[in-house]
Amino acid sequence: MPAAVAAPQHKCCITNGSAHNGGMSGGLSILVIDDNKIRASIIEQGLRDAGHERVILVHQMEGLVRQIADINPDVIVIDLENPNRDQLEHMFQVSRAVRRPIAMFVDKSDSHSIEAAVDAGVSAYIVDGLKRERVKPILDMAISRFRAFSKLAEELEEARTELADRKTVDRAKGILMKSKGLSEQEAYDLLRRTAMNQNRKIIDVAQSLVIASGLLGE
Amino acid sequence: MDTQLKPVIAGYIPLLDSAVLVAASRMGFAEREGIALKLVRETSWANIRDRIAVGHFDVAHMLAPMPIAASLNLTSLAVPTLAPMLLGLGGNAITVSAALWAGMASAGADAGGDPASTGAALAKVIQERRSKGHAPLRFGVVHPFSCHAYELRYWLAAAGIDPDDDVELNVLAPQLMADALAESQLDGYCVGEPWNTAAVVAGTGRIATYKQAIWPDSPEKVLGVTRKWAETQPDVLAALLRALSAAADWCADVGNAETLAELLSGPDYLACPIEICRPALTGQMRFGKNTTRLISDFLTFTGGAKAAPAGAYGDWLFEQMVRWGQASPSEDARSEVRKVFSPSIYRSALALTDALSEPAFRLFDDV
Numbered sequence: 001m002p003a004a005v006a007a008p009q010h011k012c013c014i015t016n017g018s019a020h021n022g023g024m025s026g027g028l029s030i031l032v033i034d035d036n037k038i039r040a041s042i043i044e045q046g047l048r049d050a051g052h053e054r055v056i057l058v059h060q061m062e063g064l065v066r067q068i069a070d071i072n073p074d075v076i077v078i079d080l081e082n083p084n085r086d087q088l089e090h091m092f093q094v095s096r097a098v099r100r101p102i103a104m105f106v107d108k109s110d111s112h113s114i115e116a117a118v119d120a121g122v123s124a125y126i127v128d129g130l131k132r133e134r135v136k137p138i139l140d141m142a143i144s145r146f147r148a149f150s151k152l153a154e155e156l157e158e159a160r161t162e163l164a165d166r167k168t169v170d171r172a173k174g175i176l177m178k179s180k181g182l183s184e185q186e187a188y189d190l191l192r193r194t195a196m197n198q199n200r201k202i203i204d205v206a207q208s209l210v211i212a213s214g215l216l217g218e
Numbered sequence: 219m220d221t222q223l224k225p226v227i228a229g230y231i232p233l234l235d236s237a238v239l240v241a242a243s244r245m246g247f248a249e250r251e252g253i254a255l256k257l258v259r260e261t262s263w264a265n266i267r268d269r270i271a272v273g274h275f276d277v278a279h280m281l282a283p284m285p286i287a288a289s290l291n292l293t294s295l296a297v298p299t300l301a302p303m304l305l306g307l308g309g310n311a312i313t314v315s316a317a318l319w320a321g322m323a324s325a326g327a328d329a330g331g332d333p334a335s336t337g338a339a340l341a342k343v344i345q346e347r348r349s350k351g352h353a354p355l356r357f358g359v360v361h362p363f364s365c366h367a368y369e370l371r372y373w374l375a376a377a378g379i380d381p382d383d384d385v386e387l388n389v390l391a392p393q394l395m396a397d398a399l400a401e402s403q404l405d406g407y408c409v410g411e412p413w414n415t416a417a418v419v420a421g422t423g424r425i426a427t428y429k430q431a432i433w434p435d436s437p438e439k440v441l442g443v444t445r446k447w448a449e450t451q452p453d454v455l456a457a458l459l460r461a462l463s464a465a466a467d468w469c470a471d472v473g474n475a476e477t478l479a480e481l482l483s484g485p486d487y488l489a490c491p492i493e494i495c496r497p498a499l500t501g502q503m504r505f506g507k508n509t510t511r512l513i514s515d516f517l518t519f520t521g522g523a524k525a526a527p528a529g530a531y532g533d534w535l536f537e538q539m540v541r542w543g544q545a546s547p548s549e550d551a552r553s554e555v556r557k558v559f560s561p562s563i564y565r566s567a568l569a570l571t572d573a574l575s576e577p578a579f580r581l582f583d584d585v
Contacts, residue, residue, distance in 0.1 A: 080261075080262075080265050080268075081261055082261065082262070083261040083262055083391040083393070083394065084262070084390075084391060084394075085261075085262040085264040085265065086262050086263050086264050086360065086361050086389050086390075086391065087388070087389045087390055087391070089264055089294075089389075090361075090362050090388075090389035091389075093362065111272075114268075114271070114272060114295065115272045115273075118268050118269060118272045118274065119272075119274075123264070123268065
């Protein structure tokens with residue numbers, strides 16, 4: 001039996017819900033493998049809100065064969081950034097510890113779902129024999145949560161860049177104010193005019209100025 | 219970016235044999251053929267397979283057996299795929315832990331990596347372990363449908379070791395192999411460079427044998443392209459093949475090895491110490507602490523006629539799939555495999571007109 005061999009650092013937290021609310025999708029156990037703990041929690045919350053109580057989060061691969069054998073999940077959701085997907089798929093094929101054979105979640109005819117999942121950065125597997133209607137909402141949920149997370153991450157990155165850009169423009173203004181004796185508004189106007197004349201962005205002009213000034217020792 | 223250039227998106231796994239794609243994209247070979255080649259680094263072969271299937275990638279760096287497995291519908295998200303060019307020959311090695319090597323060395327293993335000798339020594343170690351009731355040795359490969367898996371299995375089987383019963387085979391991502399060996403989760407593995415050298419440099423592993431010794435001048439990675447894309451973009455594919463051929467010739471020039479090592483080890487590609495990239499690119503291989511050998515063809519890049527796929531390569535890979543129970547033999551499958559490895563697209567792109575000859579090949583235990 002192939003053991004799950006993986007890089008170190010692993011943690012697993014089993015967060016089984018306590019109350020059974022008898023929702024229409026209740027009863028399926030879902031294993032979420034994701035290094036990104038925040039994203040994993042977002043998915044977990046979404047699945048719980050949809051009435052799934054048995055959601056298990058795994059952040060690392062070590063000992064995963066044993067864990068999968070113990071948990072006996074119906075559905076496995078894994079992020080595409082995870083370098084262990086090949087290992088996981090191989091394990092499904094040959095492991096005797098995993099009781100039921102597990103196949104790729106989405107069936108081939110459903111190319112829309114396949115594309116949506118890969119676009120969102122998520123892949124999923126189900127045990128053989130589960131009805132598509134039962135698992136489709138789980139994949140849809142995972143896709144939408146992955147998308148929401150990417151959007152959040154992008155916005156954060158944009159905010160960071162914006163902040164950094166503003167700082168650079170401020171520094172460029174400072175340099176102009178000091179070296180040319182301009183007011184803040186005059187310094188900004190000069191940057192803007194230069195950018196317009198050269199068909200460049202203000203931030204690019206500001207960056208060049210900050211670098212040049214650094215090279216010339218201000 | 220020049221808007222006249224045709225964009226082509228290529229997925230790749232950070233390994234030394236992504237060199238041809240990296241050089242084509244970074245050293246101007248793609249632009250010269252009118253292509254803006256954008257590379258996307260991936261973390262698993264499963265991602266390469268999935269993302270080429272849904273059209274995120276136009277082409278990809280693929281394990282040579284992958285286009286066959288995809289065309290024969292042996293994997294999930296399988297779509298008919300072609301291998302119109304070889305991206306590298308050789309480049310893999312089988313590395314064992316320092317402890318296992320000590321046992322193999324006492325059993326007479328050749329220090330220079332002779333596959334017959336190291337295999338026989340391993341068989342003795344395994345026999346001894348079994349008589350003592352020790353657990354089976356664990357070996358890693360990067361993918362079930364990989365030359366690594368077939369080379370390791372071939373080498374083991376040639377020494378009378380049953381790869382499915384006498385040892386345990388695991389799948390692990392290439393960049394994780396050296397750590398798994400250091401942590402005794404694996405006793406050995408077959409992987410592409412630089413992940414053998416990484417273990418040798420760390421002092422935790424010893425190269426026991428290598429692909430070039432097992433099956434000389436055999437294909438390792440190929441350019442993978444869906445049949446659909448090849449049919450809808452024949453001109454772009456032809457231009458790309460010319461660019462890659464020129465890039466491969468550049469990579470093959472040992473005078474460029476240092477530039478290539480710098481490029482590949484950089485943060486955008488392998489993001490690893492340059493020291494571990496040099497041995498396979500220069501042929502100055504280090505097998506262990508005190509053993510170095512010059513193997514100039516350890517990893518070969520080549521443009522021109524040698525980079526053309528050949529039906530015979532596909533036949534051998536398919537035979538391994540059948541041998542190890544991954545595929546059922548059939549005439550239909552065989553003819554499909556020949557189409558996957560057909561040299562015709564490459565030869566017409568490069569206007570190669572010399573007589574088509576099947577590559578002569580010989581495995582180490584052929585007599």
